Amino acid sequence: MSVAFVKEPNEDQVEGLPERDLGTEPNFVTDRGLEMLDAEIAKAEASLETAREANDKIAVAMINRDLRYWRARRSxxxxxxxxxxxxxxxFGHSVTIERPNGKVQTYRIVGIDEADPEEGLISYLSPLARQLVGKEAGDTVRAGSTEAEIVSIE
Incomplete structure (x- = not known):
């Protein structure tokens, strides 16, 4: 069978797995971000043990790569x-903004690994976070294609 459409690497490809990109920006984190990194490491270590017991070389290689990534992010x-x-x-503040249509949204500015825009957690590198940092309540910022007023900072 051709491996052209196979998502997982075969045993011959295990050695050539590319490393996950660590980026070049500072790795700022909140308390929650540190906890998340520790949890990812623990989860990967548990998965690694399971993969080793199953003698799954491909999974072991992929999990080891992930462990290197999470340990580097933690360090x-x-x-x-x-x-x-x-x-x-x-960084770390929750900011509530109001858009011209009256829609009110709250975002917390967090680290790269913590970001989850659907949960209101935006990376400090995101365009909106860059607009917000350094501003005060009452200031107007660019928020996507419109402007928004900062209502509160917590």
Missing amino acids: TAQLIVPEADSDVVQ
Whole structure:
């Protein structure tokens, strides 16, 4: 059978698995981000043990690659704790904005690995986060194709 359409590598390809991209930006994290990194490492370690017991060389190679990634992310993590009484948007803050149509949204500015826009968690590298950081309540920022007013900062 041709391997052209096979998603998983075969045993001959295990050695050539590309490493996951660590990026070049600083690895800023919140407390929650550190916990998430630790959980990913623990999960991968458990999966690795299972794959080894099953003698699944392909899974072992893929999990080892993931473990290298998560351990590197953990070792480069820089915990950032925002100033609690700051009136200026910082990494780690939750920011509520109001769009011209009256829609109110709250976003928390977090690290790359924590980002989940559907849950209101945006990477500090995202265009919206870059617009928000350094601003105060009452300021107007570009939010996609419209502008939005910062209503509150927590």
